[in-house]
Amino acid sequence: MLDRYLLTMRTQANPGKIKVEDIAKLLNLSTKQTRRKLHQWEKEGWISFSSGLGRGNSSVFKWVRDVEMEYEKYFLQTLEAGKIEEVSKLLLLEWSVETKQRLMMAFQENFGFHQEEQDRLIIPRFNPFLTVHPLKAADTHSANLIANLYNRVVTLHADNRVTPELAHTWEYNDRFLILYLRKDVFFHDGSIMKEEDVVETFRRMKSEDHYSKLWEPVTVIDSPAPLVVKLEFPRGCTYILQLLSLLTASIFKESNGSLLGTGGFYLAENSEEKTVLSAFKQYFGQRPLLDCVEYIQVPKEFEVIYYGANESDKVDTQKVESDSGFGIVVMNPYRNSDMGRKEVREYIHALIANHRHELSKVNSRISGNNEGCLIGISDTYTMPNIPKPIFTQALKMQFVNYTSETSHWLKVKLEQEGIEVELEEISFREAVYNASLRLETDLFIHGEIFEMNQTFSYFFFLKNSYSPLQLLTERDPSLQKHINDYAHILFEDWNDKHMEIERYLQRESLCIPLYYVKRRIPFSVSLMNIEIKHFGYVDLTKLWVKPSISLL
Helix, strand or coil: CCCHHHHHHHHHCCCEEECHHHHHHHHCCCHHHHHHHHHHHHHCCCEEEECCCCCCCCEEEEECCCHHHHHHHHHHHHHHCCCHHHHHHHHCCCCCHHHHHHHHHHHHHCCCEEECCCEEEEEEECCCCCCCCHHHCCCHHHHHHHHHHCECCEEECCCCCEEECCEEEEEECCCEEEEEECCCCECCCCCECCHHHHHHHHHHHHHCCCCCCCCCCCCEEEEEECCEEEEECCCCCCCHHHHHCCHHHCECEEECCEEECCCCEEEEEECCCEEEEEECCCCCCCCCCCCEEEEEECCCCCCCCECCCCCCCCCCEEEEEEEEEEEEEEECCCCCCHHHCHHHHHHHHHHHHHHHHHHHHHCCCEEECCCCCCCCCCCCCCCCCCCCCCCCCCEEEEECHHHHHHHHHHHHHHHHCCCCEEEEECCHHHHHHCHHHHHHCCEEEEEECCCCCHHHHHHHHHHCCCCCCHHHHCCCHHHHHHHHHHHHCCHHHHHHHHHHHHHHHHHCCCEEEEEEEEEEEEEECCEECCCECHHHCECHHHCEECCCCCCC
16 A cells, blocks of 8 residues: 655655654654654665754655655556556545646546446546435535435426426325325335335425425325325415425435435445445336446546546547536625625625626636526626725635635635635535534625526525525515515416516625536547436436447
């Protein structure tokens, strides 16, 4: 096994005189641990080391063997042996720039689709999945995984159609919904889905704090007969079918500490290094044509390209474009700061409106958004010139890893106008699961990707408590009134209500459109049936690989 500390020493420390304390700081170890490492490496023949006499005096070390060259040979041997997940971990070590480029190219050539004893697609990932539980999926990365592991009772399409999934049909009126479930649907452990599994899933979602408000109209969830589920809502619920189509309404059951779904793939492995999906051969729908999908951890520099069997990085590719959502600036008027004054929010709003067209220079994948959250529906708007108000203190702005570029850009724009900004980075997990943190900041940028149907997704964005808009919707009486209207408005008329809310948020300078973002992923031409589905991701259950065959 390679010693990451030794490689860091090789790439970061120059031979000659050096203090042990400086080496310890470089390696992020204690002085005692560092001395132990140095003596170990000398014993193993990597370095020669002469300790300085007295505390704080310089020591001298020289390289005896070329660590990086020998480690590179090990890397290539491991790659040739086909140990992809082990190689991906090695890529995360601190190599020199030149060596890392060589290793990345070698790894890229062996990455993608492998047809050995089974059809295996390897997909790079930059971060482990936060969750595989439908009720905890608040980020698109996890939601895409969940879309392949579980099913819903119905599917809501982009054009507002609702089609059967686990339910083969239903009866619906303004007081109740009766679902008739498919027969012989298997969970991943081989057990058959029953009506009580669906009832339990819905009851769990209704009792979950993050979704309870969505379920308020539903008073009864039970089963009047085998494979029949009934939901009652005496005061009406115009969106009940759309609610049951959400990924968070995926049907699951827990058995012996494991979470089980009915989807086309089951979770074969999930660790920090990789996540493995295997095809579920008893799937009630069409069995996936791929046998296995592996998500492997790779460095941020890795170029995401999916290759076909026995192909290299020279292969022809097709670039598939999908929407990656939009970005907004959320302003918090409840922190007891300058942001509580509308004239301050309006001034920042106008400043953003004047500069957001420049965002494509920050990132070529994004473009300024002077409309809103609903593509093709939101109105274009402009802001008047706003006189600069008095700022009594620095603005506090939070950011997460994926908003780092745009947040620093906005900080620069604010500071150019003489507004002091204090940036605070929070982790992605904190941003997703700790909504109270947002009350401690004046403003932040949030990126959102809608599931498939943006009409219902916008409502879900307003209503669920994972949403960054929660700090506004819970405290603003006008927003509360607007949101309560949805239960009595026909779903086909929801976009009119959406526009009322969006105009209110813009008029009060609470939620400011910032950018749209596109994603273009290169796929090998041998990968067929690439279909964009939930949250702009590829539907893995539909992918197949066209083999190379001679037509002569």
